[in-house]
Amino acid sequence: MRQISTLEYLSMSKARRAWFKFSSFILNIPRAIGRWFRNLPHKFGAFFGKIGGWFAGLFDALRYGNWKTRMSALILGFGCFAYHQIGRGLLYLLYEIIFVLFMVFFGAKYIAKLGTLGDVAQVRDPDTDLVLIEGDNSFSILLYSMLTIAVIVFTLIIWVKSIKDAYNNQLGYSIAQRAASAKDDVGQLLNHKFHLTILAFPSLTLVVFTIVPLMFMILVAFTNYNRNTIPPANLFTWVGFDNFAAVLTGQAKGLSGAQDASRWSYTFWRILGWTMEWAVLATFTNLFLGMIVALIINKKSIKLKKFWRTCLVTVVAVPQFVSLLLVSKMLNNAGIFNSILFSLGLPTVDWLHESASLAKFMIVVVNLWVGVPHTVLTCTGILMNIPDDLYEAAKIDGANPVKMFSKITLPYMMFVLGPSLITTFVGNINNFNLIFLLTGGSTGIADSRLATQAGDLDLLITWLYKLTVNGQQYDVASVIGILIFIVVAFFSLIVYSRIGSVKNEEDFQ
């Protein structure tokens, strides 16, 4: 980007200044991303440095600790018993016993087969269809391996903690002759360690129902798990990057899907294009119309503000499956809109099924109907928050309403709404409800170039949904999921590298 001096900038006309700001923002995006990636090694360095520091404490404890401390590495809680912390010691010991039992009877047999995802196929008697040999279940092996890995990581943390506890006890014993009692421990959990108490249950559900499933599904993208290989009757196995190659470039060797790989890639790029187009259109139309409506409702001389707002807010309150299903039936060929057109003597239109471009236009319009009230609510809150003295000062200086709007209202609103734009944008990329409930993801016009389960109105998220629920193409669905993540992360990265609010959270105080 061209560097210019302050004087040069000030001598520009207003339009050129605005253009300059805009173009420098756009031109800076690659640079910001580049900077983020250049900083990545530092970030990783800091991360591993922290982990290294954590282990260094462990080695210190093992090196300088006495035999009681070292014994804790084998028998968890030994160092606590030795210093009369019976309660804490018992908990450690109990955890160790449970962990060993868990590994012996559950974890070990799954981890051992993770490399192949099972090699003994199920055998059934061809005549009676009874199961003769149970065989390996690839799904259980992969899933429970992930669960076991999560447990092992947690155990590692507990193990290091127990050794450090023992070492601290040893050090404290020589100074103060007393280690923290069970009562102290409980008190700490409500005070300085309150975060442990309150984050324990949410973290557990997060690990079991979000992190483990996600790890599982990310790994499924590297297997051939689809409707032809459903366990327990069949085995699935690792295929490396074949699925990614099929979806991105259309070239794949080992993909066992029923159709050729080029259809996957054609469908993916087409749906990605429409997803982006939709997200941009939906976000900006919503923002502009929402701001205009909010401004006219909040105009000082307008009465019945609450009434107008309530009219709009009804859409927010009614569940989307009711409002969107209703609108989709109203837009039907025999729906009420066409009835009105017909009775007026006008030609009827099959809004959502006639052509893809008309259906896309209608989707954006219906999205305005659903989304504008949200924007109006937010904008109303912002408008009420603009300090009145700004306007009074402007009035004294002789500013006209247009000037006040462009110099106070608009910058203020954009300042607050700017960061939330990206949230809306990402929300629109993943807007399942609108596309699925309104159109089912397709106009119904057959297109042989599209892969299974994909329709011409599908977003990536609805295609993912259909691939999972109807198509049982889990391998491709996982690839799509990971690609959605990459798209969303890309846009979030732009914003987080440009705004500092994430970094300077202490500034508000």
Next chain:
Amino acid sequence: MKYLKTSKKSAKGAIIDSFIYLLLAIISIIWVFPFVYLILCSLRGESGGMVTYLWPKQITFDNFIYLFKGDFLTWYLNTLIIAIVVSIINTLITLLTAYALSRMRFNGRQALMKFMLILGMFPGFLGMICIYYLLNAMGMINSSLSIVGLMLVYVSGTMMGYYVSKGFFDTISRSLDEAAMIDGASRAKIFFSIILPLSKPIIIQTLLGAFVGPWGDYMMANYIVGRGGTDFKTAAIGLYQMVDTLPEISENFTQFCAGGVVVSLLPIIMFFFMQRFYVAGVTGGSVKG
């Protein structure tokens, strides 16, 4: 001269205002019309899906009566139980997580926040196959426990939605905490007796959001209970399946509308009474004016 000028100006203002009123009236009609249509259809006595006129020829409550004679009451109660339990648990989790991340400084806090940020970028539906399998292993699919299973699904990712509440807590002065701490209050005590009473808007916004989410969810619920027995469905799934295919639309459309009215009633009442807090909450976390 001066008087003339002001009267001219106000006349111009009145014209603009009347234009705006007209515009607002049109906007309101567009926004409210589908719901008027919904209510009219739910009261329509004539059967048949789509009719070519707006005002029903025969007004009855038969659709509602028919609906409640069927499985709808079970669906509605299922949804109600799930939404109430989930909204209470989720609000607690969200507020406590936000409090911990806003006020306490512990090892791994930054890492946890970054980790949750990245985790949130994955589409939530991706892990569903796996969750289904886990719930199945726990006996929560197609059984009377499937409501509990669905609750677990809704509760699982809540921790990641702490942003807005944390933004709100960040604006509450930290000197309050320090004063209480000097008086000997523990962190738990500070949260429950100082921070919570100050956070009414954010509590109500979180409660409302956590209630409306499960109340209207189709995507997750359909995967967990959509193919199960009719007793375990939620209202969203039941009503969607009533009008899924064309012959079903012509048979059930008026009852679907009646169901839609019943389902929408509770959220509308809640929004109506809590709108003030909702507006304050939406912006409270972001505006530091």
